[in-house]
Each structure stands twice: as structure tokens, then as C-alpha cells.
Amino acid sequence: MLGQMMNQPLLISSILVHAERHHGSREIVSRRTEGDIHRYTYRDLARRARQMANALTGLGVETGQRVGTLGWNGYRHLELYYGSSGSGVVLNTLNPRLHPDQLVWIADDAEDQVIFFDLTFLPLVEATAARFRTVRQFVLMADKSAMPQDSKIPGLICYEDLIESAPDQYDWPLFDENTASSLCYTSGTTGNPKGVLYSHRSTVLHAYGSALPDSCGLSARDVVLPVVPMFHVNAWGTPFSAPLVGAKLVFPGPALDGKSLYELFEAEGVTFSAGVPTVWQGLLAHVEDNDLQFSTMNRTVIGGSACPPAMIEAFESKFSVQVLHGWGMTEMSPLGTVCALKPGQEKLPHSEQMAVKSKQGRAIFGVDMKIVDTDGNELPWDGKTTGELMVRGPWIMQQYFNRDDDALVHDAAGLGWFPTGDVAAIDEDGFMQITDRTKDVIKSGGEWISSIDLENIAMGHPAVAMAACIAAHHPKWDERPLLLVMLKPGKAVTRDEVLACFEGRVARWWVPDDVVFVDAIPLGATGKMQKNKLREMFRDHRLPTA
């Protein structure tokens, strides 16, 4: 027997309609590629998103087809989020930091019909325009006055002309909530990128889950500045969760240096932000170097890669900014866990509390997780045992775009779990800690050594800017840890001083066999260390014999 409740699909357009009707005068502030600050309201967003929906129809884009964007975080990008998905078109956010060949490959794989791009990427698009197989139209997201006089892009049109020419009356269509809404590609370290095709349902449920008090805890009184890009897993869903609660949105555009970010935080009264550790390093350095404080910011989600404990410490102790350590994946929309304390933990001694906060946190309702051994058997939650992390839930992917094979592993009860490729431990309270990637873990004499643990300890050293730990070949133990260290400018430290950090903090056999000082550590398009490159670079490194 079915219940007798309203049959109302969970659609992305309903978030926009809610924001327009119930938070219509709340602001959206954007630092533009043009350089200035732009401000308008959810009411304006809704009007222009309707115009965009009409404009897409005018461009001949059909329901289910994809349109691509190469854009920073800004209001026009947000209009496309709603104008495209809301009307049944699929938004394919492209990561401009990828190699042009990969970009073209992705747009071809997605069969993008139109590409919208920011002024910054004009040279990139000019250089690649002829190569896109399915793109019929390029649109420059800029004011009319910023349009190039003679572009090499055939038929290039101005975003503002497009909006202006479209009527602002549009009834958001009702359709199956499982309809595709957006398409993000993972920047895989090997092979071609893989597309994750989100649905309206998964996006709305993720927005509910991520706004909960123990996730991002978003309210109408918040001012949300996503530093994480809208081209990277939908800026962790903030373009959906902020309007869902009526929070003010602040977009930093291309200016992601510490000074520009800090000024925007202060000028707009930002209370909540979200980003990867590498960006926060720049912000923290600016704030520390200039003896500044945050006057309104009270918490930030840090994820994308493990947040070094020293960063959590700096934010919380020096700046009274609560760090919510989080974890997720493109395949998970992305939020899976957030490290919100459980009762009693607020009263733990500082060091014990920091130990909890350095974990990636516990599952949001909607996400279930487990760790398994190589045979797929579930492992205990004791905070020590590690295994591959598996997840399931309504905002987790089951299959990559354009691939036939099921991405899930099915358990004895028939339930599908997505194998994350992460190695993790889960403690008795359900707090999960990533100890490695399955491909990065160092297999020494049949035992596992966590490269991330060793990196975190090294990064606690005041002279170390960044550290990467990789497996080096060892004749007896198969693999042994090799630590690569990038020093802070003007700092000097010896190999032995670095190794002294590990004393008493890890088992003796975990201590790296060698330290190599490097000028740079290669980062991928989403700011993660590229360990496959490092392994390649140090393939022939000879470890010192003990």
C-alpha cells in the first residue's frame, strides 16, 4: 500500500524557487573576472536563470543534452547551474586547470553542445575551439564591453546578449527526479577522466545532508564563500545548500590568493567557507604575516585531501575558526563524512580533541561506510584496523558516464558499495580516518605503512612547507617509505632533524628510510599531490642501507 503524500519530485529548480520566494532579497556577491564586485539577489538570480533556460532553448539545446562551462565561482556560473539543470539540460563543469587535450577529450566524451567560458579562458578556448567535436556555440561570460574585437572563435556570442534576448517568463518543468542534472569528471591520475552523472534527486538530497548541523550547519544567517571551485564537484554542493537555507553567497572569482580572499571575507562578513588545504595555506600565511584576525568567519570545511593537524591547530587556536575536517569524492557529490564532535568530546583534553579532529569524521545520514579486507570481509571499527573504504547512499554514484560496467561491489545481501580506493580506519564512535590511497600505501614486509600519517608528522615541522611520502623499492622489504620534503622559503633543516620528528610518534619500522629535499611537489588540477609522478621520478632512488 502506498502512502498518500504529494507526489512532488526533488528537483534543482525547487531550490531556486524556494530561494526566490522565501529569501528573495538575500544577496549574492561576486568578484568578477572583470575585476569589480558584482552584487544582486536570489530574486535576480531566479530571473536571469529563467532567461538562461529560455536562451538554451533558443540555442537549440535539448533536454538531456550537455553544455560545458569553463568558469570561476561567480553569479553567471550560478545562473548556468540553475538555468541548465533546472530546464532539464545537463551542466558539464570543465576544470580549466586540466591539460587542453584532456579538456577537449572530456567535452567530446560529454558531447557538450555549448561551452560557456570566463574571460580568463579566452586564449585557452581560442587555441582549442576548432578541436571540440560536438560544440556548436561558444559563449563568453562577460560584459558586452569586455568582448574581444576580433576573436578567432567563430560565431562567439556574449553571455549578456544571450540573457538580454531571452524572456524572463519560464515555468520550470516537472520531470522524474532521477533525471540527470550535472556531469563532473574525476581527474584520474591514470587513464582518461571518468564522468560522474548526478541526478536532481542526488543533488537535492546531498544539499539537505550537507546543510545539517553536524555537516556544514548552514542557516539563513550564514554568509557562505566557497573557495572550492564550481568546476570541482559543484563547489561541494554549496551552490545548492546555500540557497536551500537562504544563506548569502560570496564568490571569489579568479582571485584565490590569501590577500584577495581575506579582503572578501572581511568585506562581506563571511561566516563559513570551504576549500582544500593548499588554498588555506595561502590564506593562513597572509593572515599570520600581517597579524590579522577573522572578524566574522567562524568555521570552515577543509577537505579534498587530509588537513594537516597543524592547520587545524592554527585555525582553531590562533583564529577561533572551527575546522570541520571533511571527506568525500567526485563520485559522492562529494560529501561523505564531516568531523563534528560527539557529546563529551568537546570536553576532552586538547591533544585528544585534536586527535579526533584530525580524523575525516563520521558519516552524514544518507551515507553508510565500511572498511573491508582484500577478500571483501567487513573489518572491525576499532580505530586501528585499516582496510579499503566502501560507501553507499543515494548521492553516491553507481556507474561512470559512458561506461558499461557496474562500478559497485555487491555484498552477500546484494547491496552495492562503491569502492573508494581509500584506505581507512574507523573508530568505535564511527570516526573515519583515511590512512592512505590503496595505491599509495607502503607495503613493507607484508605490513601496511600509511604515507599520509608520515606526511602529517613531517608537515608539523616548522620548516616544512609540504611533504610527500612514497614507496621506494627495497630488496628485502619490497617497499620502504621515502620522504620528499619541500622547505618553506628561507628555511634550512637537515635530513636527521626531519627524521627526529618521527621519534616516539610512530612505530620504529614506520620511520622513513630516507629524506630527499625537493624544490617542488607536483600538484594535480584539483590541488592534490601527484604521487604517481613522484614515484616515477624516484623509481631508481637507492635507499641508504641501515
Place this chain on the structure above:
Amino acid sequence: MLGQMMNQPLLISSILVHAERHHGSREIVSRRTEGDIHRYTYRDLARRARQMANALTGLGVETGQRVGTLGWNGYRHLELYYGSSGSGVVLNTLNPRLHPDQLVWIADDAEDQVIFFDLTFLPLVEATAARFRTVRQFVLMADKSAMPQDSKIPGLICYEDLIESAPDQYDWPLFDENTASSLCYTSGTTGNPKGVLYSHRSTVLHAYGSALPDSCGLSARDVVLPVVPMFHVNAWGTPFSAPLVGAKLVFPGPALDGKSLYELFEAEGVTFSAGVPTVWQGLLAHVEDNDLQFSTMNRTVIGGSACPPAMIEAFESKFSVQVLHGWGMTEMSPLGTVCALKPGQEKLPHSEQMAVKSKQGRAIFGVDMKIVDTDGNELPWDGKTTGELMVRGPWIMQQYFNRDDDALVHDAAGLGWFPTGDVAAIDEDGFMQITDRTKDVIKSGGEWISSIDLENIAMGHPAVAMAACIAAHHPKWDERPLLLVMLKPGKAVTRDEVLACFEGRVARWWVPDDVVFVDAIPLGATGKMQKNKLREMFRDHRLPTA
């Protein structure tokens, strides 16, 4: 094109599984009908709910069939919430405060197969057992030692025997999330009660919505004590929203007097509660009379009927307990609006802030609302214009149980809206204020006078315990307001002193034409004033001529 996310239905059992896996050691504390305090954990709840699911199968209850409960807030009732709904059986919570004839009528309408009841209701069930048409089994929710020696109820079994005899292994079935989960009846003032049949989907979505920061704002660090009964719209969803976030649950059982509640609040560290104004009156009186303070409670949702501003003032100013004025209906699962301030409003002068807080609040994402005139045209949101309040959303009903007619009103775009029967104004910020019921509003010379506004003003008088305002017949104006006042014990006040309250606070023509002091104001089974009875009682009241 469909997205490629996991096809995972929103099921009530998934809330229990989440609580068990991720918050397994969190407590559930119950004051029992037996008199003592019972405590166990979500892990225990999950085990016993699985036993109950097996037991229901053992009793021959089939998927989709209904089982009834006559129970206070307690752990056994919670086990039935999950054991029945989780296994696909529909839980029909019966309101024991209803007249026995109505109870029998409801259980017949629901075709309840089994009735579970607390010890308190043994006499009630003994008196009515023979009359239930479809009930095959009665189960007493008590310890074995509390079972009556010779009950008049044929084949009566003990809840604990039932649990004990059932295995604790049970795989929660996966099924369509639109499957019916529970059935609550509205205590209509006229005609037979009407059943609202919730679904798993509506229940889970409501739980997400109600846990958001601007709704109840529930986290794992909360200790939730629902004063609102589990037989009244599922205790406003707290049995679902608390485990969803891992909050501790505290159940008061039958002891709802101020002293018992206060002691439980303090002993268990309650941080959040929810109830109707009449219950809070008892609690506040106890706390005020004994010069007490709340040491852990920091906020409470008050709804069910309009919360008098004086009560909000008392909670916030004297006890530092934030009042979240809320509004909903059985037909809405029930939460529709919560009065969480918008940015800037925290800094308003006290009186202006109180004016906002006395409104029922703004829509949670998932609920949309509008006010319409008698022709169905949408009216402006200016905080003054009043009209009938209409709502829509995935946790709002579209049809009553066992009734063929569509309960919705369809707009020009074909969207269905549920007519609430409430009269309300909505301001520019989306804050809604109920001014009346469509049937209670006083129609004076073609204009509407809000009975609730007048009652709130009267209840601000220190001598007034309760006030009801009804329409009395008037030869010239058709209807004029008549104020019925119940004084606090030992207090005396004159008609003119009461009327003086209204001076300068409402338009002159809104001031009641007469005041009648009464010994009692009749309350319905859910604590609401029964104005239909009052109108009947004062049908022949002659208003004084001016």
C-alpha cells in the same frame, strides 16, 4: 537521460540502521508507565526493533496492514515505530485522549490487526476490546511482572514475551519509498476523524528538513525530549530526526506535569524539547514557583497552537531558553514553518524582535506556501493582507485515507496545494503569522477580525490564565468579538480592566464587545481550545449595546 547515482530508497529502516552503526552507544532514556527510569542504546533499540519485526510476522501481520498503539512516549513505542514501519507494516498511533467511541471508530477505519497499549490504558482497552472489528490480538506494553492476573481481554499477551520469543536476526526489506509507513488521524472538531497516511519517503524527507539549523537544528550533541506525544503526528517527527543525527532521546512517559518534566530535563541534560503551549504553561509555572533554572536546555519548539508572546518572553528572558515558534498540521507530517530569525533580526530592538518571534515563522525547504483570497488568487506578502494559507511539498498530504476525493486545490499551472483552513499573513521576509482558522475568524461588517490576535493580547494580562475569542451574533455587524476569560487561581480582574489591554494595540473596531469570565475553557484531545463548543455555549449571548 537519467543520472547514474545509486538507486537507494528513502526508508525508515535506514534511519535505524544509521543510528545503530554510527551512534550505537547513544542512549535512549524513558520514564516508564511502571514508574522507573529505563535506559538503553540505539544498538539495543535496533535489536529489539528487529525482534518486533519478526514478532509481527509471527502474529500474521502482513505488509501494508495496520497495527495500532495506545502508548505514551517510551522506548517500546519507539521499537514499534521501527519494527512495524521498517518491515512494511503501517503503524497507526491512536490518541488515548479521544472518546472511546472515536477510538473504536478509528481502529475500525484503519482496520488495525493488533493493538499495543500501555498499562495506563488497560481499563480503556478492557472496556472496548470487544468492540474493535478487525483487531485479532491485544498486546500489553509492560514487564511480565506487571501483567494483570485475570484480564477481561481475551488472549492478551505481554510485549516482553513477544519480543523474547522472536529472533533478533532480520534483514530490513527494501521496497518502494512511497510505501505507506504510518497512519495518524486528525482530531477534527466536526465529523469523523480523518486519517493521514504517511510514506517512508515523506517521513525521511521531513526528518531531514526538521533537523536543519533553521528548523530544530539537531546534532549528535543534543539531548531531545519530545513532550509532544508519539500518538500526536509522530511526536513531530522527533523519533526519526533524533536518531538521524545521533541525538540522545529522552521520553517522559505519562508524567507530563511540570515537576516530573523538569526533573527529567535536569537529570538527563536535555538540550532540546518540543511541545504545545498548554504543556509549557505547567512547566513554566513549576520552574517559576520554585525559583529554578534550566541548566542544559537551550531551545524548544513550540507549536500545535499559537504560542502566546508572554510565554516566548518568559522562556527567553527569564530562562535563556530560545523559543522556536513553529507551525504545522497532521496533514504536513507536521512541520511547515519555524521562526528562526533572518540575518539582522538578531540585532533588532527587543520589541521588534518579539514581534517577529510571535509569528509562526518561515517555510523549511520542502514546504512552499501562499495565501489566497476566496477566489484562489495569490495575495501579497506584506505582513498585513490575510488570506487562507495553502501549502505544498513532498511531506504534505494529497488525499485522506479511505476517502476518494482529492484534498488539494489545483492552481492555473496544475500544481496541487493543500488548503490548511488557517488564515494567515506573510511578510516581505517570508515570515507567516496565523491570524485565525477560517472557521474562527470574526466577520464584522464584511471585514475580518483575528480571534488569535485578541486572545494573545488578553493572555498578556497577568491575571489571565487562558482566553478564547469567538464570534457572537450582532444585529448590525453580523458578528462581533466576544472574549471568554479564565482567570489564574486567586486572581480577580474586571471586564473593563481586561478591555483596557486592547487600547492602542488593535484598531478600535477590533476591541471585543464583551468579556465573560468562565471557570474553564474546553480543550480537545490535542490541547487545542474547542471553539465550536464555545460558540455553541454562547450562541444566545447578548452583546451589550454601545
